[in-house]
Amino acid sequence: MRNEIINLLKKENKISEKTVSELKDMDLSDFATVVKELGKEETENIKASEITKDLNTKFIGKNLYVYKEVASTNTVAKFLSMNNIENGSVVISERQTKAKGRSGKSWESPLGGIWLSIILNPNVDYSKLPLITLATGVAVAKTLERIGVENPEIKWPNDIIINDKKVCGILTEAVTKFNTIENVIIGVGIDANLNLADFPEELQDGTTTLQIELGRAGNENLLIGMFLEEFEKIANLFIEEKYEDILKEWRKRSYTIGKIVEVREPFNTYYDAYVLGIGKEGALVVEKIDGTLEKVISGECIIKK
Ligand code: BTN
Numbered sequence: 001m002r003n004e005i006i007n008l009l010k011k012e013n014k015i016s017e018k019t020v021s022e023l024k025d026m027d028l029s030d031f032a033t034v035v036k037e038l039g040k041e042e043t044e045n046i047k048a049s050e051i052t053k054d055l056n057t058k059f060i061g062k063n064l065y066v067y068k069e070v071a072s073t074n075t076v077a078k079f080l081s082m083n084n085i086e087n088g089s090v091v092i093s094e095r096q097t098k099a100k101g102r103s104g105k106s107w108e109s110p111l112g113g114i115w116l117s118i119i120l121n122p123n124v125d126y127s128k129l130p131l132i133t134l135a136t137g138v139a140v141a142k143t144l145e146r147i148g149v150e151n152p153e154i155k156w157p158n159d160i161i162i163n164d165k166k167v168c169g170i171l172t173e174a175v176t177k178f179n180t181i182e183n184v185i186i187g188v189g190i191d192a193n194l195n196l197a198d199f200p201e202e203l204q205d206g207t208t209t210l211q212i213e214l215g216r217a218g219n220e221n222l223l224i225g226m227f228l229e230e231f232e233k234i235a236n237l238f239i240e241e242k243y244e245d246i247l248k249e250w251r252k253r254s255y256t257i258g259k260i261v262e263v264r265e266p267f268n269t270y271y272d273a274y275v276l277g278i279g280k281e282g283a284l285v286v287e288k289i290d291g292t293l294e295k296v297i298s299g300e301c302i303i304k305k
Helices: 001-010 016-027 030-039 048-053 071-079 127-144 210-214 220-241 243-250
Strands: 064-070 090-096 112-118 154-155 159-163 167-179 180-190 260-263 271-278 284-288 295-296 302-303
Touching: 001 016, 001 030, 001 064, 001 090, 016 167, 030 071, 048 064, 048 112, 048 159, 048 220, 064 071, 071 167, 071 180, 112 220, 127 154, 127 159, 127 167, 127 180, 127 220, 127 243, 180 220, 180 295, 260 284
Parallel strands: 064 090
Antiparallel strands: 090 112, 112 180, 154 159, 159 167, 167 180, 260 271, 260 302, 271 284, 284 295
């Protein structure tokens, strides 16, 4: 992480070799201050001032750290979250060079997309983590509805789908200390002002972008602002423990319920099943071919029919 930021500073010719060695020796909290300061500098496409201009939130996005390029906004957010950061701060980058997807996959993040991570300090235990991810999916779907996307759907647990293609992914990571959750990092990647040619060939089939679906490019700053507002609304439901309200919104937009899927749980064999619904902790409830019921807490499901 420290090297990543130093490389970034070097690339932008912001520091001399002497400063590099000073940065390497700096204590972590001073180093975090440098990282924060860098995130307050002007960027070309994504502009904190534009995002905050009409932002109607109480705590989400009150502190924005915007970068031209980082390896992963989740990594920067994780680092900052361990060094005194305000609840609801958001790390955004115009590009990511080593972004993380779910299940150890990488994530394409060219210029034109929305790549951000929210730092939340929700004071909850592990069992509630899946609900945060589901809530984030609802916030993205509602944002897309606000800008005119007709039927954004949520594929369990957290892919946002338009016309059977993925437009957004969410990666939630917990920062823990002595087995309790200190902070939650919610990474959101939205394929906004991009064309299929911006993605490697093997991803093009299953991918879509907002630009393709709406037939025009949109204002990324406005979109981020809208998403942060939707996120705060649903985060408040979460804080007030109104989990059923979150699940109701999720179920309304589900792409998965009622379909036959191949369930791929970590450390488990794959199996086909019919998706009955989603349980109160956010697990997928499925019926296997032999009629037994299963709760899928983590993993993936591939839609078959
Ligand atoms: C998925 O595999 O569907 C999850 C993709 C999550 C990508 C986002 S982009 C912003 C944040 N930073 C990362 O490195 N990953 C997440």
